[in-house]
Amino acid sequence: MHGGASTGWLLMALCAVSGAYCLLRTRTGTPRERRTARSEALMGFGMAAMAVPAAVLSPPGWAWAVYAVLFGTAALRALRPALRGGHHLHHLVGSLAMVYMAVAMAPAVTGGGGGGHAGHGAAGAGGIPVLTGVLLVYYAFYVLGSAGRLLPAAAVTTAGGTGAVGRGPGGFGGGTDGRPELTTACRLTMGIGMFAMLLTL
Secondary structure (H helix, E strand, O other): OOOOHHHHHHHHHHHHHHHHHHHHHOOOOOHHHHHHHHHHHHHHHHHHHHOOOOOOOOOOHHHHHHHHHHHHHHHHHHHHHHOOOOHHHHHHHHHHHHHHHHHHHHHHHHHOOOOHHHHHHHHHHHOOHHHHHHHHHHHHHHHHHHHHHHHHHHHHHHHHOOOOHHHOHHHOOOOOOOOHHHHHHHHHHHHHHHHHHHHOO
16 A cells, blocks of 8 residues: 555554454354454454555565455355345455455556555556445445444443443444444444555555
8 A cells, every 4th residue: 555654554553453353352252243353353454464554565466466365255255144234245345345456556566666555556556446436435434334323322321321332323233242332443443444545546
């Protein structure tokens, strides 16, 4: 991903923390909840790896093929659950978006000489403007929706004082550790990160 080093570091840190929290969530909950947490952890760590500033680490050309295969496999695994709708559909969109970014960035990395990530914006990174725009709109609505679900959860907790936040509107698909607001915050963070990464195309 191109952009300022400070922006890259911030995005990398946020995505890595979100991925780590999702990894912790894999220890509890139902098998379905643990599977969801693993998918989100993979997404968080994958985004963190893509966001590493080019000045620090310029990935080899084959790294983008690895990203494409990894998230292509994740998309195939999410396909069947996504047919039932819900948050699994979002996982499918996210995995496909990661494949798209890996493919779009690969030509700029392998053909841009020593430019590394920094050439993505100027070269267009091989992205398709219409598809990039559709994904940007999707993630913009996702971020707004997640933020809207997160804020009422805080209000319910403050007003009720009963600790029954798990039944509030902030769960966004449910939490596995009694702290659904943290799960929603992680999903919101990764949605913002995905939006920011798509902007670089």
